Amino acid sequence: MESKLEKRVGILKDEQEEILSNEDELLYGVEDSPDLITTSVLGFQNVITAFGGLVAVPLVIAGMAGFGVADTAYLVSAGLLVSGIVSIIQSKGIGPKGFRVGGGLPTIMGTDFAFVGPAASVIATGGIAAYFGGTMLASLLEIIMSYFIKPLMKYFPPVVTGSVISLMGMTLMSVAMDWAAGGVGAANYGSPLNIGIAVFVFLIIAVVNHYAGKKVAPLSVLIGAVVGYIVCIPLGMVDFQQVTDAAWFAFPQIFKYGISFKLEYALPFVTGYLVTVIETVGVMQTLGQVTKTELKDEDIAAGVRADGVGSFIGPILGSGPAATFSQNAGLIPMTKNASRKVAIAAGFIMILMSLFPKFATLVSIMPMPVLGGAGLLMFGNVAAAGIQSLSRVKFNNRNMIIVAASLAVGLGVSFRPEVTAGLPTFLSGLFSSGISAGTIVALLMNIILKEKEVVEQTA
Structure with a gap:
């Protein structure tokens, strides 16, 4: 018979688990549809948190070319346009089963x-047309590989996926810290x-997210970013001249810079697509966890396929290859918003911003420290989601080694990327990313280290 004390302890335990469950509950699930204003504002928040990554690569490519x-502005606009289109496709999912x-x-x-x-190297050899042609041709590899994701998923048990999710957040910390310091190469990098x-933006987001009501808490990142932005204006950290110089309208053009299809231009990008496949699998698994969605192997394959299709579409409009960003995986657990309608709205906002460069520039001049304060919390949430996933894994000797090896190599490469420079070109590209390096190591260790059979000893 249970004593009264044991019953009371049991009741308290159940109540505590219910409270924790309610705290973790999403305000908007994947299928939910917030009202139009809420959807639009939350969608804009998604765009702001990813904006640095959205425009960074087009700016780098423009510099290489x-x-x-004028042409740099066009590349940025084209990048936003394609990002918007592919975000809608990835979030909605289109096409029949098997080809979704x-x-x-x-x-x-x-x-x-x-x-x-x-x-x-490709632009130096064949110009910008070679870059577009090479990435477009090589994207067919990712589309083909998406049909082989399902048989590969058996090599992604919870110990591997948990390690990858944790690693994804941890490796991004250095990016967020660079933003917080003012951005790589900034003259006042790391200034007080x-x-x-x-720190100010970080605290605003944390406090609003924790203490505000259900209607305001999901907007914590946007509120922190807007307040930080406004504070930076009188401090002379915002240059509105760039907004004045930006054009009012920008219309997309097909093959504006030409395109050159040659195998020699496509081969250098093969490794990039292999890395993208590995990272997209990790991001999709993370999204499945934070949105409380049980993903099927076909769903992850369709996600990888969206990368490939987006990378094929991109060069037509003047953008580079498309990849699944991890920022949203950190934003969702913070805002408790997992509605796909919000991500689709973000896609339409990016398309509009691509057509109106002044609006896009207004966002792009946001000071880096503002993004850094938000980024630290978001990427920390991704790492925490991975730790939460690993907490459900039995930490025997085998699993401990897998986690340790994945984190050690992944973080090691992230902290010291130059360590892979002396490897053969293919391996150097494959291990150039801390996420891909750690994922590959976790997969290999999972295959090499077999589960030990537990032999029961009978008396």
Whole structure:
């Protein structure tokens, strides 16, 4: 018979678990449809948190191609246009079963830095037309690979996926910290003012997210960013001259800079697409966890396929390859908003911003420390989601080694990327990203280290 004390302890335990469950409950699930204003505002919040990544690669590519102000602006607009289109496709999921494109989870798409390295050599050899032709041709590889994701998913048990999710958040911390310091190469990098602004935004987001009501808490990142932005104006940290110089309208053009289809231009990008496949699988699994969605292997394959299709579409309009961004995986657990309608709204906002460069520029001049304060919390949430996933894994000797090896190599490469420079080109590209390096190591260790059979000893 249970004693009264044991019963009371049991009741208290159940009540505590119910409270924790309610705290973790999403305000908007994947299928939910917030009202139009809420959807639009939350969608804009998604765009702001990803904006640095959305425009960074087009700016780098423009520099490699020796473009002037007008052509650079066009590349940024084209990047936003394609990101918007592919974000809608990825978030909605279109097409019949077996050929579906898009995982159907709230996702923001953009061009990944995995393609910047090979882009430098290709542009130097064949110009910007070679870059567009090479990435477009090589994107067919990712589309083909998406049909082989399902048999590969058996090599992604919880110990591997948890390690990858944790690693994804941890490796992005250095990016957020660079933003908080003022951005790589900034003359005032790490100044007390920059750090102070980042801390200020960080605290606003944390306090609003924790204490505000259900209607305001999901907007915590946007509120923090807007307040930080406004505070930076009298401090002379916002240059509105760039907004004045930007054009009012920008219309997309088909193959504006030409295109050159040659195998020699496509081969350098093969490694970038392999890295993208690995990272997209990780992002999709993270999104599945934070949106409380049970993903099927076909859903992850459709997500990878959206990357490939987006990368094929991009060069037609003047943008680079598309990749699934991880920012939303950190934003969702903070805002408790997992509605795909919000991500689709973000896609339409990006399309509108691409057509009206002044509006896009107004966002792009947001001081880096503001993004840094938001980024630290978001990427920290991704790492925390991975730790939460690993907490459900039995930490025997085998699993401990898998987690340790994945984090050690992934973080090691992230902290010291130059360590892979001396490897053969293919391996150097494959291990150039901390996320891909750690994922590959986790997969290999999972295959090499077999589960030990537990032999029961009978008396």
